Amino acid sequence: MAASADADFKTRLQNWIPKLVLSPSLAMMLVFVYGFILFSVYLSFTDSRILPSFGWVGWENYDKLWRLSHWETSLINMGIFASLYIVICTCIGLGLAIFLDQKIRGEGLLRPIYLYPMALSFIVTGTAWKWFLDPGIGLENVMHTWGWTSFEFDWIKNRDYAIYTVVLAAVWQTSGFVMAMFLAGLRGIDNEILRAAQMDGASNWNLYRRIIIPQLRPAFLSAFVILSHLAIKTFDLVIALTGGGPGRATELPATFMYSYTFTRNQMGIGAASATIMLMTIAAIMIPYLYAELREKR
């Protein structure tokens, strides 16, 4: 009898251990992420300015937020930036990975060159990019001294194009990383299937389009998760490269939120913008994650 009770206890324990192991992470997540999100949502309805304060003001902060023209600018910028950044990084990453997968000599040398930008912080590479893009001292100037005097590249100074220079620098930083993810995916594909398809006379183009790229689906998921997370958090880059300028032309929600919460002492409006941003992220990510994760079952 005792033995079976003991065994019973053991299996019960075995059932509980996994949940116990998971619980510290889960608790941290609930408090430090979801708790803080709720706190932030609450703040967006208060009169908080320099520090959190708890005087209820209803929708006033949201009302003010939507009257600010550069909040709209920052949302539009986010749309342009995030979609271009994610698409271009994915294309370049996939392209380079496919090319690098062709028994390339010097792959060992090229790979770290593609990857290293991820290792640098934008506090200073931002300055290097800023110089490079500056028409007075950078690329345009170099082209002019080389004799190509009609060359023009002044996007960073142009209100309508500056956001694209932010995309350029961001792509520079992460596309190599995306390449590594796709390369790994390509290396994991079973060559037998490809050989069989080749026997049937499939062209390279068709091989990639019909067989290889569909098999990279998990890599696309990881790339999308990582890229969209980086896009949302893009902050240092804008600060270092354009400081949100010219004017407020390259303001993004992250810089907007930071500036209202911390430099303008309007924490309530900052929290309101954070809430809207989180809801937008949720609206995009939750259906996507749901579709991807459900299929696994």
Added chain:
Amino acid sequence: MRKFLKTKSLFVAGLLCTTSLAHAEDVEVLHWWTSGGEAAALNVLKDDLSGQGIGWTDMPVAGGGGEQAMTVLRARVTAGNAPTAVQALGFDILDWADQGALADLNEVAAQEGWDDVVPDALKAFAKHDGKWVSAPVNVHSTNWVWANKAVLDANGIAQPTNWDEFVAAVEALKAAGVTPIAHGGQAWQDATVFDAVAMSTLGPDGYKAAFIDLDEETLGGDAMKEAFDRMAFIRDNVDENFSGRDWNLATAMVINGEAGFQMMGDWAKGEFLNAGKVPGEDFLCFRFPGTQDQVTFNADQFMMFDQGGTVSAEQAALASAILSPSFQIAFNKVKGSVPARTDVDGSDLDACGQQGMKDLAAAASSGNLFGSMAHGHAAPASVKNAVYDVVTAHFNGEYGSEDAVTELVDAVSIAK
């Protein structure tokens, strides 16, 4: 409103109770002076304190003219771990004083007679409800113009004293193929120029009504539109690459003779001196045309955080060291600004520095000393940045002067 303030104070009071007194022997100083000259000046302070047996724990956080440091400060106070002394500007000090977070320095102030030597305009930020809460270090004035003398002489231009002369000088430089105005297109620099232009266009009373009292009629008035028109003129006379440029690179353009004028605060002087230029011979410093009698200022101060009820001995020692005449002179010599107390002997300063001291004393006594809007001494941070938004958008051609005036009224009303 009163009730809100009360709950706020309670919140902070709760935080301050948890403040650890582990560093009772040392002062921990949060600041953003990390460049060589500034740090050397702070070292004067540090040595002074160590002579009295007080240690210095350094907490530098640079970036954005103190914005980064203010973020850090907020995290530190929220965590109940406020530093002893914190470098701060204008309205930030009043905001923290409102939260009941600052220590009362009246005792040391009375002993050393600060009330008699610090100008009233400055006291408006160093005192809160009749209590000294911070120790002013210096006074920067922001309505300076810096000019390359050789360039001006070569084109037969005399120092302009009003807007029309300035326009003529700019046109002459343009005709001679020199960039008339060196400028860095960052919001705070645009606003610095706007400060001076608005002062000159609206006059001291209009400036006060618009940016200190935030009077909607003045903000939306015809004179304001005129000020924006003048900004547009300046915009037309900067080089093509102005956008995003750091202020010191714009100064370099004047130093190298690529440009004639730069409108910038007195910290620009350091760049000229570092390049081995002599004031009066190689470069000129003068007040923005039309603001000869006025001084728009911003002042660095150290506010002292309440460490459990009373001001600590170290804080008192630090505050008294900051206000000592020897430190005031030593520091301001490297910083380009002028001393916060008007009774010190400025003969050690260079020509521009002495001019600055004289202007400050004159402006203070004639009621012409005003807080700079661009540097957070005219209106709180929210309003300041709202004005930035409009000025920089207009300067970058997003809308014309007519719209800028409307936007300005609107933006200020949202931020108020």
Added chain:
Amino acid sequence: MSQATQDTAIRTGRVTRTLIYLVLLLFGLFYLLPLYVMLVNSVKPLEEITGGGMMNLPQVFTIEPWLKAWSSAQIGVDPTGLKPYFWNSIKMVVPAVIVSTILGALNGYVLTKWRFKYDTILFGLMLFACFIPFQIVLIPMARMLGIIGLAGTTWGLALVHVVYGIGFTTLYFRNYYAVFPTELIRAAQIDGAGFFQIFWRILLPSSGPIAVVSIIWQFTNIWNDFLFGASFADANSQPMTVALNNLVQSSTGVKEYNVHFAGAILAAMPTLLVYIVAGRYFVRGLMAGSVKG
């Protein structure tokens, strides 16, 4: 997947190959460009930089900026260079990387091999947490650290990085363990092995590649973090990035660009080294399963 080889079965012609090499080299140049700007300008005297021509090779070569950035540049009141901050960063990064990787491994193990009701939802919650913008957690986090008494300490900073790193490490390990044959686990269970025994004896020994991925990712992110380092550290625990920022962002002083660039490269040295040394294993680790959804 287990027989993954370096080769692909795709065959290409000579012209195509030349084109491929050309494209690869061009992109190589693109990636190297900013590094070139930084390197070239870090060995020039300051006058040469402010005189214009940032793309030119140095006329006078000097190592001075590097020495200055490391040991004598003005970071605060004292001219200490970046040196002392290096150790602060190490003390913060190492525990944070280790703890978050271990937690990620355990979470991944539970979520794939000990599945229970709603486990996918839990994973979704963890994954979504990766997207929280850090700016909004600063104030509440500061309060939390104050309450648990870790404000202004290296441990507090490490804790913050663990909290916001778990989502990613869990993602990596979960995807890796998902393709690990569950039959092996069941067999071990029948043999009487417990939860930790299985993890220790069966899963861990083959987790090398994904551990590399998780460590590289966490190391880079934590080492390069500025926002948390600036906000939650005090005078004795400020990490390298904060010092670098102080070096670069002096408000009203002369900007020594050559020293800034040298400092930037110095600050990035550990991460660069990690990428170059472990880069091979990195792709291999990603390949071994992290990309499998």
